[in-house]
Amino acid sequence: MRKFGLIGKKLGHSFSKKYFTEKFEREGITDAAYELYELPRAEELTTLLQQEPELVGLNVTVPYKEQVIPLLDELDEAAATIGAVNTIKISNGRTKGYNTDYVGFKSSLEEFYPEPARKQALVLGTGGAAKAVWAALDALNVPYLRVSRKEGEGQLSYTQLTSEVLSDYNLIINTTPLGMYPQVEEAPELPYDNITDQHFIYDLVYNPNQTKLMQKCAAKGAKVMNGLLMLHRQADAAWNIWNIEY
Template sequence: MLPNNKKFGLIGKDISYSFSKKYFTEKFAQDLYEDCSYENFDILNIEDFPSVLKNNPNLKGLNVTIPYKESIIPYLDTVSDKAFQIGAVNVIRFTKKGNLKGYNSDWFGFKKSLEPLLQVHHKKALILGTGGAAKAVAFALDQLGITYSFVSREANPNTIDYSLINATTFDNHQIIINCTPVGTSPNTKEFPPIPYNYFSKQHIAFDLIYNPEETQFLKKAKKQGAVTKNGYEMLVFQAEKAWKIWNK
């Protein structure tokens, strides 16, 4: 068991819905980590991060969520090789020397969650979004040998515009992954602007969102026969990976 009064928490914005607080609070209760607690640190700007550290001297580990997975990096002393390659951090470990080291467990959680669904014909993916979560997903796809294209509302050299997605795009990309927050509760009627009628039973639709359990994105894809999965299992895998990192 960890030494007394270990505090863990989540850095993010508008995070009252957070998976992490409930998950770790229940984990600590079930596994009798009586002196561990988990708190949400809802900050308006990344500039407020140092004050969280100052006001919570017994912090031993943090998770990081939207919109700070990239902007938190300059506040850290070091980052792991994988987090550096990804360009996003979702786990922070407080080292014995008191330094802050950033890691990424999102890629690990996504890879473990997607792998059981993969078949021989799943060779290429469309990643909706270009933020920190999308970068972790891209890293995981690289590990799996799956090529991918990013989709964004803003024109970038390595991205496809939503308006250009058509039947051919769907023929060429058998995995469609929503890495945007579009469709998250309470905005459950929203969905990414793609032509859902081109989904088929040859496709996987994966949504990183877990609340609601079935987003409009997943419902529309399932209606066309696609295999669907939400982000809950990915979050469990990444949370357990974070716990291992904190206890190194």
């Protein structure tokens, strides 16, 4: 039995096990199982691999997408460039890190944010998921600014998001866990009165289906999307990586 799974600190929000279990049933895959592994620290990955020798593939979620990198034997070139890992392939006792968040986000954004509407983006958050988003925006030639609690070079603080800024940046991408189940009433501190029907809001959170951020922006006429399509596409890309023999 080949084992796959997801590692993270808290996984109560995750749909990954459901997605892969249904995939295995739908496609008649009988030699595979997918489990959730909550780890108190990223370093517990080493212990997990010792305890579960049948593991051949892992997904990685917050807050470990950057922290697992020094624990791996090898990095895929794209993951090294991005600086974050969300997929690990385990083969012959060696681990190699990949980033399929980039694949899932880029393809879904292209469908959601049509080329004629493209201007500039604000990316909320600066963690591992944000790094994949930055790389995808670079590939699509969409200029962006990072938004965090503190300002910096190429980075605004939330208090600097004025009406003028929002009029110039019509794509807002939330890469933070704000609003994720079970804290569903949370939302990023944005000047929601300045959101218009010209804005596109992409929230990487997918549980709940419509986050508080999405609700508040949709009420202003903005186009909104959650991260479920990204989840499915990055999962399919991970499955392909795990099943490549080399």
